[in-house]
Amino acid sequence: MLKITRRAFAVLAAATVLAGTGAASAEPIKVGILSLVSHSPSIIAEGKGYFAEQGLEVEFVPFQAAQPMAVAIASGDVDFGMTAMTAGLISLAEKGAVKIIGGALQETPEIDGQKILVSKAAHEAGVKTPGDLAGKRYGITTAGSSFHYMAHKIADKEGFERSALELVPLNAVPAVIASLKSGQIDAWSIVPNIAAGLTKSGEVFEIGKVSDYIDGYQVTTVFTSADNVANNRELVEKYLAALSKGVADYNAAFVDKTMSDEDSTEVVGMIHEYVYSDRPLDAADPAIRAGAMRINEDAKLNVSSIEDQLEWFKSENLVPAEASMDKLVDTSFVETF
Incomplete structure (x- = not known):
């Protein structure tokens, strides 16, 4: 007897609908992703046939950090991305190359969010709270990354100079993880599912939460080229419609846990193709499920958080002083708050 998976059925059904409407062929798009669980909505949307x-x-086009993704979208090599704001993204927006069109990962009061971590060596040397980080080596991917922003917001609230943190750019998340575990850097901040795996090893310790230092942090955003916004609005709307269905499934499976065990297991299988794919599925499953943070329904965007981040970039002279929200964000596609 021929068996067909739900995933295959969904894709087949979507293709049948397209055929019935007389659509000649699907329009190809490239979507940038990082190997992080927070990028799951795009993966789910593809796997369930929503696109x-x-x-x-x-x-899907894989990246190791947020900034190169912004460059690829500006150049037209990639059509859509979902990742943190960076200096590069803002500078490209000022040049009229990219636009933020929605929100994604969000720090919310009811959900455990990003963790502040230190190496075993730093912990043993007395770094027990974020207030002890002055003079320590803090890992970031690149200057102007979300990790850079979080580090400075911690320094601001703890009352020591931003310059007291020695920022160590390591270009990619795997390199930051390796450096933290080996003690080459003292501290880092990251989403809870990655943090949980690191602290479980005994080589890394949690000393705080990012939500204690940044209110309502819009951690990641959805963005595309300014050309798509101006000249291909229908494509943007289609992308956001499909992505939003993937977001709903992600939240149901991992945040609200309203999805059935059978269906959530299927979703984990889809994600595993791109995240923790170097592990067997049974080993990757708990890591994928652990510490999920909410992703904004229908890609709603926290504009006040984006404004705060933009002002920080300006204060550090990482972007042009004249950088504006008007050039950075197009609020016509999604609800804002």
Whole structure:
């Protein structure tokens, strides 16, 4: 007897709908992703056929950090991305190359969020709270990254100079993890599912929460090229419609836990193709589920958080002083708050 998975059925059904409407073929798009659970909505949307329902055929393009993704979108090599604001993204927006069109990962009061971590060596040397981080080596991917922003917000609230943190750029998340575990850096901040795996090893210790230092942090955003916003609005709307269905499934499976065990297991299998793929599925499953943070329904955007981040970038002279919200964000696609 021929068996067909739900995933295959969803894609087949979407293709049937397209055929019935007389659509000639799906429109190919490239979507940038990082190997992080927070990028799951795009993966789910592809796996469940939500992009196909919108007449889109997705190719995922992997990145190791947020800033290169922004450059790829500006150049037209990638069509859509979902990651943290960076100096590069803002500078490209000022040049009229990219636009933020929605919100994604969000720090919310009811959900455990990003953790502040220190190495075993630093912990044993007396770094027990974020207030002890002055003079320590703090890992970031690149200057102007979300990790850079979080580090300075911690310094601001703890009352020591930003310059008292020795920021160590390591270009990619795996390199930061390796450096923290080996004690080459003292501290880092990261999403809870990654933090949980690191602290479990006994080589890394949790000393605080990012939410204690940044109110309502819009951790990641959805963005595309300014050309798509100006000249291909229908494509942007289709992408956001499919992505939003993936977001709903992600929250149901991992945050609100309203999805059935059978369906959430299927979703984990989809994600595993791109996240923790170097582990067997049974080992990756708990890591994928652990510490999930809410992703904004329908890609709603926390504009006040984006404004705060923009002002920080300006204060550090990481972006042009004239950088504006008007050039950075297009609020016409999603609800804002």
